[in-house]
Amino acid sequence: MRGIRCLIKTYVSLVFLVSRVSLVIKLKKRNKPKKPEKRFLHASINFWGYMNLPDKILVVGLGATGIATAKFFARLGKKVTITDTKKEEDLIAALTDLKGVRFEGHFGGHRMDDFLSHPLIVISPGVDSELPELKEARQRDIKVSGEIELASMFVKEPIIAITGTNGKTTVTSLLGEIFTRAHEDVFVGGNIGNPLFNYVLEGRKAKYVILEVSSFQLETIETFHPNTSVLLNITEDHLDRYRNYEEYITAKYRIFENQTKVDHAVLNKNLETTNDIKANKLFFTTCEKLNEGAFFDNGNMYVRLGGREFVYKRALSPLIGIHNTENILSALLVSHIYGIEQQVVEEVLRNFKGLAHRVEPIRELNGVRFYNDSKATNVDATRRALESIEGKVILIAGGKDKGGSYKVIADLMDKVKSMILIGEAKERISDELGEFTKTYMEKDLNSAAERAFEIADTGDIVLFSPMCSSFDMFRDYKERGNIFKKIVESM
Numbered sequence: 001m002r003g004i005r006c007l008i009k010t011y012v013s014l015v016f017l018v019s020r021v022s023l024v025i026k027l028k029k030r031n032k033p034k035k036p037e038k039r040f041l042h043a044s045i046n047f048w049g050y051m052n053l054p055d056k057i058l059v060v061g062l063g064a065t066g067i068a069t070a071k072f073f074a075r076l077g078k079k080v081t082i083t084d085t086k087k088e089e090d091l092i093a094a095l096t097d098l099k100g101v102r103f104e105g106h107f108g109g110h111r112m113d114d115f116l117s118h119p120l121i122v123i124s125p126g127v128d129s130e131l132p133e134l135k136e137a138r139q140r141d142i143k144v145s146g147e148i149e150l151a152s153m154f155v156k157e158p159i160i161a162i163t164g165t166n167g168k169t170t171v172t173s174l175l176g177e178i179f180t181r182a183h184e185d186v187f188v189g190g191n192i193g194n195p196l197f198n199y200v201l202e203g204r205k206a207k208y209v210i211l212e213v214s215s216f217q218l219e220t221i222e223t224f225h226p227n228t229s230v231l232l233n234i235t236e237d238h239l240d241r242y243r244n245y246e247e248y249i250t251a252k253y254r255i256f257e258n259q260t261k262v263d264h265a266v267l268n269k270n271l272e273t274t275n276d277i278k279a280n281k282l283f284f285t286t287c288e289k290l291n292e293g294a295f296f297d298n299g300n301m302y303v304r305l306g307g308r309e310f311v312y313k314r315a316l317s318p319l320i321g322i323h324n325t326e327n328i329l330s331a332l333l334v335s336h337i338y339g340i341e342q343q344v345v346e347e348v349l350r351n352f353k354g355l356a357h358r359v360e361p362i363r364e365l366n367g368v369r370f371y372n373d374s375k376a377t378n379v380d381a382t383r384r385a386l387e388s389i390e391g392k393v394i395l396i397a398g399g400k401d402k403g404g405s406y407k408v409i410a411d412l413m414d415k416v417k418s419m420i421l422i423g424e425a426k427e428r429i430s431d432e433l434g435e436f437t438k439t440y441m442e443k444d445l446n447s448a449a450e451r452a453f454e455i456a457d458t459g460d461i462v463l464f465s466p467m468c469s470s471f472d473m474f475r476d477y478k479e480r481g482n483i484f485k486k487i488v489e490s491m
């Protein structure tokens with residue numbers, strides 16, 4: 001009797017097992033897409049990347065990026081070590097932000113031992129990926145990655161990424177406003193000041209993720225895959241970080257690296273394109289008419305896409321200058337790729353007054369107008385400012401030298417009535433541009449502003465457009481611009 005019962009039990013279990021296995025196979029077959037889409041494959045690669053994250057992670061640099069990165073990995077339960085060349089007492093604000101987060105801090109310099117004892121090193125954009133410690137780590141097969149790369153592994157929403165030497169913050173903000181007006185829940189971040197890990201930490205599911213991306217961030221990508229990548233322009237910049245201009249250009253073009261033919265690549269028509277760009281290329285230009293893309297002609301901006309045409313009056317936007325026409329054209333093109341209604345775009349365009357520290361009017365004093373263009377951290381940005389301003393300019397410039405040539409603005413120096421120089425770069429700027437105008441050397445921004453006011457005549461324009469980064473005297477370009485505004489407001 002026991003034998004028969006046992007036989008029946010075994011039979012029932014076998015039937016149950018066979019039916020379960022065939023059900024699982026059926027379900028798998030049903031769920032398996034016949035031809036997996038590229039985007040799906042990409043997600044899987046990222047998933048494997050995520051699965052392979054080690055338990056010990058070294059975060060290099062404790063600025064905005066390092067803080068967000070450390071918070072994220074600590075939340076995942078990883079053992080996080082943070083290193084920064086700054087001393088602990090100079091990192092109080094960052095450390096306060098990390099209250100309650102588990103990590104070990106090694107400050108006041110980098111230790112080779114840290115770089116060789118962590119299987120994954122995450123560097124901040126400001127950290128040169130060619131540091132000797134990083135080279136040594138790579139030689140030992142230790143993974144060196146960046147925040148944008150790692151954070152994007154956790155983002156499944158469509159990414160629109162914008163890069164370029166100049167204008168990327170303006171275009172990112174403008175697109176952020178247009179998409180927010182159209183879709184409400186949109187994340188705007190990246191190099192603009194809000195690291196992508198902050199979005200991932202929030203656990204939010206926005207409809208779109210719009211990212212400003214710098215060449216520094218692009219240096220460390222592997223799988224970062226925007227659905228739409230925008231390249232606005234490339235001119236010499238960051239030559240203090242790159243061995244040559246080509247290296248910088250290569251970093252910028254990496255924004256297209258992981259795109260496929262279902263994605264979009266939006267490019268300035270002046271730039272070279274390569275066959276390496278697999279995405280659907282769309283151009284914008286102020287120089288010619290296009291059958292497909294965005295262009296400027298006779299006071300109007302046109303977008304031609306998929307047989308449709310949208311026309312915008314250039315005068316709709318209060319942003320001045322040809323460089324801003326290019327910025328707007330790129331934003332219009334992206335907006336129409338995503339089917340945003342013209343009326344929505346127009347509304348935002350009309351009200352978008354630009355950003356602080358970009359040819360920002362401060363005040364008029366005794367007929368002298370003062371502008372803050374502290375975001376001009378390279379020569380080309382100053383060129384654009386000079387081109388967009390009408391009248392005689394007293395130019396205040398200088399800061400941390402990035403190694404590029406200042407002669408790039410020599411042809412515009414007839415607009416510059418006098419030049420007042422500050423910071424580490426003052427000698428080199430004077431050597432290259434001093435012959436074109438009367439030049440003054442000042443010890444700091446305060447005395448430069450005073451000198452400018454002293455020599456200015458009614459109708460002149462005082463433009464603070466440094467052509468250099470700020471790190472020799474200030475925390476960043478924002479602090480530099482805010483200090484300049486305060487000085488001018490208190491005059």
Ligand code: UMA
Pocket residue numbers: 060061062063064065066083084085086124125126127128131190191192193194195196214215216377
């Ligand atoms: N540090 C080291 N070792 C090094 C170098 C730096 O420990 O070898 C430390 C510094 O002491 C400092 C920290 O690293 O404490 C700073 O790191 P960071 O410069 O990457 O600063 P974050 O605050 O993380 O800011 C970065 C971007 N900074 C740079 O690219 C230089 C910010 O862009 C960006 O907003 C932020 O991440 C969020 O994504 C600023 C910028 O100037 C605005 N960008 C350049 C530009 O626009 O031209 C590229």
